[in-house]
Amino acid sequence: MRVWGLKNCDTCRKAVKALEAAGHGIDYVDVRADGVHGGDLERFFAAFGEALVNKRSTTWRGLSDAERAGDPVQLLAAHPTLMKRPVIEADGQLTLGWDAKTQAKWLENHA
Template sequence: MKLYGLKTCDTCRKALKALRDAGQEVAFVDVRADGISDADLSRFYATFGDDLVNTRSTTWRGLESTERARDPLALLKEHPTLMKRPVVEAGEELTLGWTKAVQEKYL
């Protein structure tokens, strides 16, 4: 299992702790520090579409409207903090966020 997020994100830290406490073996990928491959980013975008872009983030609010209109994959590559998180990869399955439904699935 892999968890993609930010090490400074409270939700990502809670998710990582809960998964490990539940006995899951989790590899953490910090999308800002470690980066994210184009293939993974494309796969995530193919699965979640525009939901992958966090339009409520501080980073999004700081972008000019012309930047917001750019290709979402290019934006996410340039500004990894725009990615909604965490993305949990368990085998072939991907989930986005740390909702009750995601928690019930993995805990």
């Protein structure tokens, strides 16, 4: 299982802790330190669309209107912390965020 997030993000830490407790092996990608491969960004955007861009982040608020209107994938490549997180991938499936539905998907059958 691969998880993309930020090491200092509380939600990402909660997700990793719960996934590991459920027996999942985690390959963690810190989007700030490690970056996100362009091909991964394309796949994520194809799966989640505009939901992938965290428009409540301080990074988003600091962007100009012109930057906000640009290509979302290029924007995420330039500012990886704009990505909503965590993105979790396993068995060819992707999820975004750590809500109750995502937790049920990854934790229910693995405890």
